[in-house]
Amino acid sequence: MGMRRLLWFVAIALLLPRLALAGEFGGKGGPEPANLEQIAARLREDPYDLELLISFGTSKGGSAGHIALALRDDAAGDDVVYSANFYADRDPAHASGRYTTDLMIAIPKQEYLFKTVSTVAETASFGLDFGEIYKRSVIGVRVYGVPAADKAALAAYFRRINDDYHQQRSNTEYHHGPIRYDYLRLNCAKTIGAAFKYGAGYRDLAVTGATLFSGRRLVAAASANIPTEMAMKLIREWGQRNYGMDVVLYKKYRGSAYVDPQEEEQVAFKDLPDRFPSVLSLDFRREAGAYQDYDNLLAMYLLFNLGKYSVRVNEQTLLLEIEKSKNPMPYAEALQAAERDARADSEKFRSHTGFRPGGEGASEAPDNTPADNTHLYHFTEDAAGKVAR
Numbered sequence: 001m002g003m004r005r006l007l008w009f010v011a012i013a014l015l016l017p018r019l020a021l022a023g024e025f026g027g028k029g030g031p032e033p034a035n036l037e038q039i040a041a042r043l044r045e046d047p048y049d050l051e052l053l054i055s056f057g058t059s060k061g062g063s064a065g066h067i068a069l070a071l072r073d074d075a076a077g078d079d080v081v082y083s084a085n086f087y088a089d090r091d092p093a094h095a096s097g098r099y100t101t102d103l104m105i106a107i108p109k110q111e112y113l114f115k116t117v118s119t120v121a122e123t124a125s126f127g128l129d130f131g132e133i134y135k136r137s138v139i140g141v142r143v144y145g146v147p148a149a150d151k152a153a154l155a156a157y158f159r160r161i162n163d164d165y166h167q168q169r170s171n172t173e174y175h176h177g178p179i180r181y182d183y184l185r186l187n188c189a190k191t192i193g194a195a196f197k198y199g200a201g202y203r204d205l206a207v208t209g210a211t212l213f214s215g216r217r218l219v220a221a222a223s224a225n226i227p228t229e230m231a232m233k234l235i236r237e238w239g240q241r242n243y244g245m246d247v248v249l250y251k252k253y254r255g256s257a258y259v260d261p262q263e264e265e266q267v268a269f270k271d272l273p274d275r276f277p278s279v280l281s282l283d284f285r286r287e288a289g290a291y292q293d294y295d296n297l298l299a300m301y302l303l304f305n306l307g308k309y310s311v312r313v314n315e316q317t318l319l320l321e322i323e324k325s326k327n328p329m330p331y332a333e334a335l336q337a338a339e340r341d342a343r344a345d346s347e348k349f350r351s352h353t354g355f356r357p358g359g360e361g362a363s364e365a366p367d368n369t370p371a372d373n374t375h376l377y378h379f380t381e382d383a384a385g386k387v388a389r
Contacts, residue, residue, distance in 0.1 A: 026256030048142035065277025067227035079109035084188040103165035144244035157199025189225035297342035305334035
């Protein structure tokens with residue numbers, strides 16, 4: 001009896017810190033910013049139709065990050081985020097304690113970004129399926145002028161993917177093989193791309209398929225769909241359709257001491273890397289330091305040029321605030337400037353000479369931004385409304 005009581009006290013002692021963290025700001029089940037509704041309403045004053053949400057990576061090197069799609073729903077007063085479920089892979093290890101009901105999870109955007117309790121399921125993953133900003137930053141590309149029929153077709157296609165997953169189908173027009181999550185073969189980027197290509201009719205959108213060699217679990221990563229690359233393809237499609245675009249950076253709250261108990265590496269969210277999601281390039285070999293690849297620089301510079309707001313949690317008041325704002329460039333102008341600066345800066349990086357980059361990137365993490373800035377919008381605005389960087 002004495003040994004049992006001792007073991008019980010040891011178990012409680014180990015559990016109490018985890019329970020305490022859950023009730024803290026930035027932890028699962030903890031309080032959310034008290035003015036969330038007001039800031040969300042302010043951002044919804046802009047009449048965008050959908051928002052592509054690109055999450056930063058949380059591992060060293062060129063992290064790929066995550067991509068999801070928010071469709072505006074004025075009747076509900078919030079957007080609905082469709083996000084591929086990392087644990088819907090039919091791995092027996094994920095059969096309990098993880099949310100596996102759907103492959104494409106539908107989540108209110110406020111919940112996806114800022115809330116600490118899931119309305120989907122208790123087993124939904126904090127920092128991935130909801131409460132993203134407590135774990136990493138998120139870039140939102142908001143798109144204007146999208147036909148209502150396209151939005152309806154996208155939502156219907158996500159339901160179709162879920163139906164294929166529930167029925168355990170294989171070999172559809174969007175994927176060869178079983179319909180279940182696969183980090184490289186049927187991942188977040190491929191599901192979003194497939195919905196646009198086959199649902200909304202973006203026939204020229206390139207959605208690739210990673211290849212299996214000799215039936216083994218060896219995947220050609222070079223042919224996998226990568227979140228940032230898919231985002232750039234979609235931005236190009238929207239530019240060709242003359243849709244309006246701007247960008248919001250939802251900045252990581254850097255004070256979360258929450259540790260996901262189901263992760264192998266027990267690291268507090270605040271201590272995880274927060275790196276701009278890299279394209280598949282030589283930057284994937286870089287453990288730290290500035291990205292130098294042309295495609296990464298192009299994405300960072302283009303998203304900065306399209307930038308309108310950066311949103312953060314004030315670490316003193318624990319309230320949301322629109323920290324910075326500027327006028328976004330029109331897409332054609334933003335792309336031209338980004339291509340020019342990315343080309344020049346990538347060439348200078350290769351020369352290994354000291355220089356100040358000509359472009360400015362949509363990245364707040366000092367370990368991968370090409371300039372010595374730590375915010376998305378590093379500028380002052382004079383009375384004439386001109387931007388000085």
